[in-house]
Amino acid sequence: MERQIMHVDMDCFYAAIEARDNPSLRREPIAVGSRSSRGVLTTCNYEARKYGIHSAMPNFIAVRKCPHLVILPVRFDVYRFESKRIRSILNQYTNLVEPLSLDEAYLDISSDKRNAVSIANDIRRQIRRVTGLTASAGVAPNKMLAKIASDWKKPNGLFHLAADEISEFMSSLPVSKIWGIGKKAEEKLLAKNIRTCGDLQSYSSLELTHLFGKFGGELYDLCRGIDHRPLVSNRVRKSISVERTFSTNLESLEACAEKVQSLFLELEEELFRLKVDRKIAKLFLKLKFSDFTKTTVERVGLAIKESSAQTLLREAFGRKALPIRLIGIGVRLATYHASQSQQLEFEFQN
Amino acid sequence: MKFKIHRDHFSNGLQQVLNVVGSKASMPILSNVLIEANGETLSLTTTNLDLGICTRIKANVEEEGAITLPVKRLATIIKELPNSDVKVEASPNNQVKITSGGSLFKIMGISRDEFPALPEFSDDRSFTIEQANLANMLKSVSYAQSSDETRYMLNGVYFTFSEPEDSNGSGKLSLVATDGRRLAKIDYEMEVGEGLSGSLILPAKTVSELTRLIDKGENLKIAFNDRRVAFQIHTKDEADGFVGDILLVSKVVEGNYPNYQQVIPKETHQRIKVERELFLQSIHRAALVATDKSNSVKIQISNNLMELSASSPDFGESHESLAIDYSGPDLQVAFNPAFLMDPLKALSKDEIFFELKDEVSPGVFKTLESFLCVIMPVRYT
Numbered sequence: 001m002e003r004q005i006m007h008v009d010m011d012c013f014y015a016a017i018e019a020r021d022n023p024s025l026r027r028e029p030i031a032v033g034s035r036s037s038r039g040v041l042t043t044c045n046y047e048a049r050k051y052g053i054h055s056a057m058p059n060f061i062a063v064r065k066c067p068h069l070v071i072l073p074v075r076f077d078v079y080r081f082e083s084k085r086i087r088s089i090l091n092q093y094t095n096l097v098e099p100l101s102l103d104e105a106y107l108d109i110s111s112d113k114r115n116a117v118s119i120a121n122d123i124r125r126q127i128r129r130v131t132g133l134t135a136s137a138g139v140a141p142n143k144m145l146a147k148i149a150s151d152w153k154k155p156n157g158l159f160h161l162a163a164d165e166i167s168e169f170m171s172s173l174p175v176s177k178i179w180g181i182g183k184k185a186e187e188k189l190l191a192k193n194i195r196t197c198g199d200l201q202s203y204s205s206l207e208l209t210h211l212f213g214k215f216g217g218e219l220y221d222l223c224r225g226i227d228h229r230p231l232v233s234n235r236v237r238k239s240i241s242v243e244r245t246f247s248t249n250l251e252s253l254e255a256c257a258e259k260v261q262s263l264f265l266e267l268e269e270e271l272f273r274l275k276v277d278r279k280i281a282k283l284f285l286k287l288k289f290s291d292f293t294k295t296t297v298e299r300v301g302l303a304i305k306e307s308s309a310q311t312l313l314r315e316a317f318g319r320k321a322l323p324i325r326l327i328g329i330g331v332r333l334a335t336y337h338a339s340q341s342q343q344l345e346f347e348f349q350n
Numbered sequence: 351m352k353f354k355i356h357r358d359h360f361s362n363g364l365q366q367v368l369n370v371v372g373s374k375a376s377m378p379i380l381s382n383v384l385i386e387a388n389g390e391t392l393s394l395t396t397t398n399l400d401l402g403i404c405t406r407i408k409a410n411v412e413e414e415g416a417i418t419l420p421v422k423r424l425a426t427i428i429k430e431l432p433n434s435d436v437k438v439e440a441s442p443n444n445q446v447k448i449t450s451g452g453s454l455f456k457i458m459g460i461s462r463d464e465f466p467a468l469p470e471f472s473d474d475r476s477f478t479i480e481q482a483n484l485a486n487m488l489k490s491v492s493y494a495q496s497s498d499e500t501r502y503m504l505n506g507v508y509f510t511f512s513e514p515e516d517s518n519g520s521g522k523l524s525l526v527a528t529d530g531r532r533l534a535k536i537d538y539e540m541e542v543g544e545g546l547s548g549s550l551i552l553p554a555k556t557v558s559e560l561t562r563l564i565d566k567g568e569n570l571k572i573a574f575n576d577r578r579v580a581f582q583i584h585t586k587d588e589a590d591g592f593v594g595d596i597l598l599v600s601k602v603v604e605g606n607y608p609n610y611q612q613v614i615p616k617e618t619h620q621r622i623k624v625e626r627e628l629f630l631q632s633i634h635r636a637a638l639v640a641t642d643k644s645n646s647v648k649i650q651i652s653n654n655l656m657e658l659s660a661s662s663p664d665f666g667e668s669h670e671s672l673a674i675d676y677s678g679p680d681l682q683v684a685f686n687p688a689f690l691m692d693p694l695k696a697l698s699k700d701e702i703f704f705e706l707k708d709e710v711s712p713g714v715f716k717t718l719e720s721f722l723c724v725i726m727p728v729r730y731t
Contacts, residue, residue, distance in 0.1 A: 341646055343686060344710065344726040345530050348608035 002163055004116045005231070006107040007138045007146035008090065008123060011155035013103035014079055015045035016133050018072045029053070031062060031071045036247040042074055046155060079103075082131050089126050093119060098231040104150075106143055108231045117160050124158065141166070144179050144227035151177075166225040171198030178222050180215060188212075197223040240274060241284075241330020242266045249290050249323035253314065256324055260285070260313050263329050264306040271331070279334040279342070280304055285312035287319075288326035295319050304331060351415025351440040353387045355407070357431050357450065359591025363394045363407040364425040366596060369559060371421060372398040382418035384465045385438075387411040391593045395468060396421055401556050402468040403563075404597040405585075416462040417446055427455055468599050473573030473580065475548045477511060479523070481564040481583065483538060487525045488561050490536045490721055493692040495554050496529035503605045504528055507557050509572075510549040511542045526610055532689045533610055534696075537720035550574050551603035563596055577602060614724055615714060619707035620678045622651065626702050630694040632670040636660045637687035639668045646728040648684040649713075651676060651706065660687070683709045684728045693723040 010016065014032040019025055029048035033041040041062055043055045051066035062069055083102035090097045096108035109119055120137040127135045134156040138149025141163050152159040161169055174196055176186050188211065194200050200208075200223040208216030221227065242263055250256050284298030297316045302308035309329050317324070364383065372380025384395040392409040395402065417440040428436065433451030440446045440459065448455040488507065496504035508526040521542025526535045552560070560581060564570060567584035574580070580599045585592035636647045636658040643662065650657040656674045661667035683706055693715050694702075705714040709730075715723040 341644065341684065341728045341730050343531055343728050346528070346533065346613040346724075346726060348530075348610070349612065 003108065003110045003141050004112070005140060005143055005146040006109055006116065006120055006123075007140075007143070007150040008086075008105055008107065008120075008127075009136050009138075009147075009150045009154070010086070010103035010127075011134045011136055012043055012045050013082075013133070014043045014074070015048070017075075017078060017082060019045060020132050021078075022072075025070055029066050029069050031069055032074055033059065033071060034245065035059070035071050035073060036245075038247060039245060041071070044069075082133070085130055086127055086135075089123065089130060093123060096231050106146065106231050109139075117158065120158050120160075124156075142225075142227040143229050143231070144222055145169075145225055147179065148173070148177050170223065170225045171196065171201070173197045175200055175223070178219070180218070180222070185212065197225075239284075239330050239332045240267070240270055241286075241328055242270055243286065243326060243328030243330075245288075245326045246324070249325050250327075251323045253317050256287075256313055256317060256327060257310055259327050260309050260329065261306060263327060264309050267329055267331070280331045281334040282332050283308050283312065284330055284332060285309055285316055286326070286328035286330075287313075287316045287324055289320050289322040290325050291322055292325070293320070293322075298332065351385075351387050351417055351438075352411075352413035353392060353438055354410040354412070355392060355436050355438065356591060357428060357434045357436045359407045359409070360392075360436060361425065361429045362590045362592070363392070363405050364421065364428060366405045366563065367394050367396040367403045368421045368425050369562075370396040370398055370401055370403050379418060379460055379464045379466070381420050381422070382460055382465070383421035383424065384416065384418045384462060386416040386462070387414050389414075395465070397466060397468060399466065400553065401559065401598070401600045403559065403599075404468060406593040407591045408593050415440060417444060417459045418462055418465050419446060419457055419459045424457070427457075468597070469578060471578045471580070472575055474575040475511065475546050476571055476573035477523070477540070477542070477546075478569050478571050479538075479540065481567060481570050484570065485561065485564045487523075487536050487538055488557060490693075490696050491525045491527040491534040492554075492557050492561065493696060494527040494529055494532050494534040494723070495557070497554070498529065501530065503551065503603060503607055504530065506551040506553045506603045508549065508551050508607045508610075511540075511547055513542050513544060513547045526607070528608075528610060528613075531686075532692075532723060532725040533613060534693060534723040535610070535614070535721070548574070549607070550579055551605070551607055552579060553600060553603050556598070556600040560598060563598065566590075566592065566596070574602065577604065613712070614722065615705070615707070615712060618705050619711075620651070620676070620681060620705065622656070622674050622676055622704045622706070623701055624656075624672075624674065624704050626694055626697060626700055628672065629704075630691060632658050632672055633687050633690050633694070636668045636670045637691075639665050640687060641665065645686055645688075646684040647687040647690065648682065649706075650680070650682045651678075652680045653677060681706055681708060683711075683713060684730065685713060685725055686728055689725045693721075697721065 015030045018030055018032055029051060031041045031044035031048050033039055037060055039059050041055055041057050044053050048066060048069060053062045053065055079102050087099060090105055090107055094107050094109055098106040109116060112119060116139045120139055124135050124137055127133060136150050136154045136157045138146045138152060138159050140146040140149050140161040145161050149159040149161045175181055175189050175194060205217055205220040208219050212219060244263060282298050282300045283302050283304055284296055286294060286296045288294050295316050297312045367383055374380065380398055386393045387409065390408060391406045393404060393406045395404040431450035432453055436450045438446060438448050444459045444461055446457045446459050492507055495506060510524045512522055514521050520539040523538045523540050524535060563583050567586050569584050571582040578599060579602050583596040585596055633647055637660055639662055640660045641662040647658055647660045654673060654676055656672045658670040659668060699717050703716045709727060712724045712726050
């Protein structure tokens with residue numbers, strides 16, 4: 001049976017929420033992110049994009065490109081609240097919802113008899129009414145195409161790709177639109193004069209595997225618009241962590257230890273907030289050095305307490321004689337299966 | 351040193367002591383057995399410094415003396431000798447010649463002077479118990495010992511000798527073992543004189559050696575102080591060649607045993623009488639589908655019916671039902687099947703009681719006598 005998959009993607013979600021809540025800024029270039037000079041932008045609105053600004057761009061570069069850019073602090077609790085409202089709207093249409101992040105999700109509406117385009121428009125209208133924000137949507141027979149389609153008419157657009165249009169659509173689609181093809185892979189393909197999925201279709205599965213390894217096999221299907229991945233609702237969380245980039249690099253172990261202390265408190269709050277009922281498999285600590293290299297230390301069997309995090313810090317800190325740019329600490333959760341049952345123990349008190 | 355001995359007597363004696371050897375490469379002497387020929391007997395001693403065993407067997411001693419030899423190799427050789435008459439002779443350079451029928455072995459020994467003597471100590475308290483009773487008690491609880499070395503206090507069986515609580519009562523010996531998830535306890539009424547109450551944690555290794563040794567005679571004497579314990583195990587002086595007592599001297603586990611009384615439920619909630627063999631077999635069958643990952647058996651109790659079930663996502667599921675005499679509320683609880691089967695295997699009574707409350711409270715096996723086993727459940731989340 002042919003599937004009907006919808007990808008719903010909020011239009012520059014965080015920036016749109018900020019614009020909604022600060023109407024005077026509506027026509028200004030807005031970005032959301034850490035306001036420190038060393039931070040990076042989390043996202044920005046379309047006004048800002050006109051200046052060549054994009055998410056993950058370091059602040060100082062963004063400001064150079066657009067000196068009157070308004071950088072607002074991140075308000076995750078507000079974004080989460082809106083995300084929840086949007087998700088409850090999506091859940092009214094189908095149980096098969098796969099959230100990808102706060103601002104996008106896949107829906108499987110194959111079993112719905114109604115016209116897919118009118119469902120998509122209903123959803124977008126309802127989101128607009130409830131949150132005051134615009135969403136774009138794509139409808140297609142699989143996840144990859146639905147995601148490409150939602151991007152096609154952005155912002156505030158809808159694109160429906162029917163099964164009999166796929167072949168023509170794919171032949172002219174730039175390879176960079178394929179999920180999994182980043183800058184590196186694109187360069188590799190350009191070197192072979194491959195620009196569109198149509199160009200890519202002339203290569204055999206074996207040749208692609210030679211070029212890209214295991215991903216080559218997937219690419220053979222993807223460039224033809226074939227994607228059999230099912231929706232995964234209720235994604236199982238694998239870890240919970242908190243991290244911080246510092247406005248000036250930390251030079252000493254003592255300075256790092258102090259930050260670990262406050263980060264650990266944040267982690268505890270996060271664990272409490274998320275009501276984690278699964279067993280914690282291990283604690284981990286991540287450091288990013290001033291040269292942007294990263295290291296992670298993790299260990300099974302350490303108690304989940306600050307002193308354990310400090311132990312991991314000492315080990316990670318000793319790995320390179322460089323100042324520290326970022327510290328993250330978190331826990332990896334045990335696999336769901338193992339946590340289904342738990343042997344209870346006596347509580348001896350002496 | 352020179353003696354003649356019956357092959358089987360020598361072999362029996364070596365079998366008693368050969369498990370107790372040291373593992374330190376720095377002390378090869380601990381892999382050896384000390385053989386001392388005196389009067390009409392041969393005494394065999396091994397030690398790993400924590401635990402030592404000494405047994406005596408009859409021999410025809412022609413020349414008194416002593417030597418140490420690698421015990422494992424020696425035991426293998428003696429057992430395999432072709433003739434029941436064995437002659438052993440040690441030369442001054444510590445080489446030992448063993449002859450039997452057409453066989454001749456020359457084995458390098460180490461001088462007795464290097465062998466650490468078994469410690470002598472003041473026995474603050476001593477008691478005499480029937481071997482069969484102690485054997486039964488150890489069997490009833492020893493499976494519940496912990497093998498987790500980070501909880502070394504639980505790596506043994508806890509002995510408590512208590513004086514009578516009032517003038518009409520009797521003294522008793524209690525044995526307890528727990529690994530933190532289940533606890534087994536058994537009591538035995540015996541005479542404990544005034545001022546002789548006391549307790550010790552017998553290390554797991556000593557428990558297993560003691561269990562192996564105590565089926566050879568009637569009584570044994572246990573003596574202990576804060577650091578060491580000694581068992582004098584009577585042997586029947588008969589065909590197997592043993593003379594007098596086997597002596598086992600061991601360190602005790604130093605530390606305080608946890609206050610186990612607090613984990614034994616004070617109240618009885620729902621009590622079910624089960625036929626031991628039947629229950630054991632049903633659990634065993636139900637658990638055949640369990641795996642390391644999903645190692646539990648669910649018990650559901652309803653009117654006159656007990657249902658056991660287990661499942662593993664990779665393999666499948668099992669169901670067992672048993673008729674029971676029960677009219678209380680329905681209840682459901684899951685346990686590690688091994689924890690249920692261990693006490694059922696160790697007991698010999700046909701009928702025992704199983705007490706339950708709810709899915710997060712322990713289950714308790716009891717006999718009318720003096721045994722109980724408390725088992726914490728597996729909780730589903």
